[in-house]
Each structure stands twice: as C-alpha cells, then as structure tokens.
Amino acid sequence: MSRILVIEDTEDNRRILRDLLTHAGFTLTEAGDGERGVALALSEKPDLILMDMQLPVIDGYEAARRIKADPAMRRTPIIAVTSYALSGDEAKARAAGCDAYVAKPFSPRQLLAKVKELLATKAERP
Ligand SMILES: [Mg+2]
Numbered sequence: 797m798s799r800i801l802v803i804e805d806t807e808d809n810r811r812i813l814r815d816l817l818t819h820a821g822f823t824l825t826e827a828g829d830g831e832r833g834v835a836l837a838l839s840e841k842p843d844l845i846l847m848d849m850q851l852p853v854i855d856g857y858e859a860a861r862r863i864k865a866d867p868a869m870r871r872t873p874i875i876a877v878t879s880y881a882l883s884g885d886e887a888k889a890r891a892a893g894c895d896a897y898v899a900k901p902f903s904p905r906q907l908l909a910k911v912k913e914l915l916a917t918k919a920e921r922p
Contacts, residue, residue, distance in 0.1 A: 800823070801826075802845075803845065803846065804846070813846060820911075834854070844872065845874045848877050850878070871918060874895055875914065876896070878898075
C-alpha cells in the first residue's frame, strides 16, 4: 500500500485529493503549509508527494528543495501542483527537484495516472 503526502493549504483541494486517492487505495498524510510538509516528509518518508506550490510559511519550491536535500528522500517522486500556468513555471518546479508537474484545475484521471506512473518507475530512478 503506497503512502502519499499531500501538501496543500486549501481545504477544498485537500478534500478533492483525499477522495480521489483514498478511493484509489492509497494511504494519505496531509499538511497545510510548506514547513509542516517538509517535517512530515522527512519523518514519515512517504512513497510520493503531491506539492501545491503556493503555500504559506515556505512555498512549494523551497519545500521541494529541502525535501530533496535529504539523501533518504532523493528518489521519492514529488508532483508539483500549481494554480499558475505561467511559462517557466514547470522549469522552476523541476529546478527545485519536482519530478512532474500538474496545472490546476487538473483532470482527476490524469493525476491518478501520473501518480501510478511515478510510483511504478520510482525504483528505476538513479
Ligand atoms: Mg495553495
């Protein structure tokens, strides 16, 4: 059973992700700000992280950098979820260590496919 950490400050968005992912059989941990998200990532060591990039305390970019700086978390996939489909946004997320990028509003089916794909290829990553 794969464990997913959702770092998202908007309760409505957390509820959508919770419904989608628990229905698909995943176990969820949730954080409402970047600092708490980093702390949970490092203590719980989830199998995958869904990261909102617009977060209070520290944003998703800085949170991703801190998580990926831990050698134990280097191979754990982070999916960046952003409200701003700005050009350069995906490159910025990837530079911060995110492995994939999804713009809001996302298609639940496509997000689920992305989660499964990244979990399946995690073991192959350097
Ligand atoms: Mg947000």
